[in-house]
Structure formats: C-alpha cells, structure tokens
Amino acid sequence: MAPKTPAPKTSAAKSAPDAKRRSERSRRAIYEAALSMVSEVGYGKVTIEGIAARAGVGKQTIYRWWSSKAEVLLEAFVDLGQQAAEAAGGEDAFAALPDTGDVAADLKTVLRATVDELLDEKYDAPYRALAAEGVVNRELSEKFVQALLEPGLRLYVARIEKAQRDGQIRADLDPRIAMELFVSPLAQRWLQGTGPLTHAYTDTVVDYALHGLAPR
C-alpha cells in the first residue's frame, strides 16, 4: 500500500517543489474520483481506467502508486476518515478515545459521534458500497477490516483495558468481546436497517452492556 501521506498544509505546500504539489493534487483527485464513482455505480463496476479518466490523470499514474482498485479505494476511505477526524477537531482519526475517568460517559460520547458520522450523507454511499462488497468478497473484507475497522476497534479495546485497571469493567473479561456488546448493535442497525440510529439508542446500549440484562 502507498504511504498514508496526508495532504500538505498550506504553508508546507507553498515551500514544496511543484512536482510534489502536483502529485498531491493528483492523489486527492484520484481519491475523490474513486469515492464518487463507487457511490454512483457500486464497487463492482468501478475500474482503474474510469478513476483515471474522472481524475484527469493517466492510468499509469494510478498504477505507480497502487496495484489494484481495492487498494485505491481503501486508501481513499482512510483519507476520508482522516478528513472527518480533522473536521471534528482532532488531528488523527486513530488517536485515543476520550478518558474522563468515567467509561460509560466516554463510550457514549464516542458512539454518539459515530452515529453522527454514519448519518452524514457525504460518507453514506461510499461506506455502504465498500461494506456491501466486503460481505461477499473475502479478500477485500480482510483488507477493509485491517485498514479501516481494526484501528478503531483497537481504541475501544485500549479504553476498556484502562477501565479494567480503574475497576469500572470486570478484570476477567476479554476486552475484545466486551467491546462488541456496544459496537455491534450500532453496526448491525447501520448495515441491515434493523432500527433507527440515534444518540438515545447508543446511550441505552452502553447502559445495558455495562449493567447487564439480569437483575443485580
């Protein structure tokens, strides 16, 4: 995979050589072409040729940086995630989760932000197109999980491990499975449309997961 170079900041771009600026412009144009095409025609019908034509670059420019359309699209999604994180005020999409000392409050904050992102029309169609392809295409699915899902899931695991050290989550639980109790309900509603996505819903899921369904 190509290195995940974020777009240069304005000041850096001014001092960068023209060739580097041109290449960053091409990279961004390729990402935008790839994302809009997957939204419009679906993953299956997107081709490297089509992306090159829409981005206004030669096919060889794309092949110099990536070996397949799956890699172009995954990088485009990683870049989209970084843009979303920057727009939300963070520097890095994969920074740590908030830690106020109250794991329930922190999980609710993060899941509410995830609901907002999933409901953002800008991301809906391309995320859905890639997720749908992942359901039937195991090779793409593995790359999708590694590049896009796992980095986020590891942040939940780290926050749960911290809560275990703080005594807010039982120390004998597998944090990886514990996490799925509040992450997967949101994922299934988004993927399968089995219910509405709201802040009240994710708040409730966090409370149920932490306190359990059985009487205490």
Place this chain on the structure above:
Amino acid sequence: MAPKTPAPKTSAAKSAPDAKRRSERSRRAIYEAALSMVSEVGYGKVTIEGIAARAGVGKQTIYRWWSSKAEVLLEAFVDLGQQAAEAAGGEDAFAALPDTGDVAADLKTVLRATVDELLDEKYDAPYRALAAEGVVNRELSEKFVQALLEPGLRLYVARIEKAQRDGQIRADLDPRIAMELFVSPLAQRWLQGTGPLTHAYTDTVVDYALHGLAPR
C-alpha cells in the same frame, strides 16, 4: 407476495391433481435457480429471464406468482429457512424459542444453532449476496428485514419478555434493544469478518450481556 406454501409431503402429493404437483415442482425449480444464480453472479446480475431459463419454465410462469426478482429471491430464502428448520427437526422456522426456564441456556442453544447455520456452505453464498444487496439497496433491505429478519428477532423478543416475567431479565429493559446485545455481535462478525464464529464465542456474549461488563 405469493403465499408461503411448503412443498407437499409425499402422501399429499400422491393424491394431489397433476396440475398442482407440476406447479409445486416449478415453484421449487424457480427457488433453486434463483438461489444458485445469486450465489454465482450476485444479486445485481440475476434477471427473471435468467431464472426462468435455468428453472425450465416460461417467464410468464414467474410473473404469474411474483412481481419482481426481489420477491422471488425473498420467497426462495424464506423457503430455504423452512427447509433448514425442518432438517433441524422443527416443523416451522418461526416457531417459539426453547423455554427450559433458564434463559441463559436457551439463548446459548439458539445462538449455537445459528452459528452452525451461518457456517453451512449451502446457505453462505446466497445469504451473503442478499445481505450485501441490502446494505446498499434500501427498498430490498426493508423487504429483507420484514420477511427474513423480523420473524426471527420477534422470537428473541418474546423469549426475553418471558424471562422478564420470570425475573431473569430486568423488567424495566426494552426487550428489543436487550436482544441486540447478543444478536448483533454474531451478525457483525458474520457480515464484516471481524472475528471467528464459534459456540464458545456466542456463549461468552450471552454471559457478558446477562451479567454486564461492570463489576457487580
């Protein structure tokens, strides 16, 4: 939608008129053609014409019973579910969940059976093809949820309501959301490949959901 007529039992078939037997044979051939084609080429490329040709029936035979390929496929899946339930010894895919008086044991039994069904190669490709289309096609997704997911989810809700009356699940919980704590983790692993599907996994999810992540 066409009525959900199960295939006649041998004794009934013997006394049925030839026309009815032929029509049941055609219906079954259409289901099998639809399921194998969606596995082979994906939902998007399946056509009524293609199903008719493979099933050895006229296009008009299909249009007499169904108005779209989505309806044919959904009926085929409902029929597949009924066959699976019959093969597992039950009469009806949508009968009640077991009730031994121990909700944890009952949920583990049902989720283990679901893992086995999801790992069955016979169902994997067509279920995935339909689920993938549902991720990007809202109209199909709504039909898919109504015809295939909701009947099963309502059984979980009914079992949870019984457990609430039995004092095994807190009476103040929304049973619909409570259910998602143990159903959605399995669904996400299946849809997104975020982890292996095993009986040990679903058992653990049930224990975590019932007893909660926080210390008691």
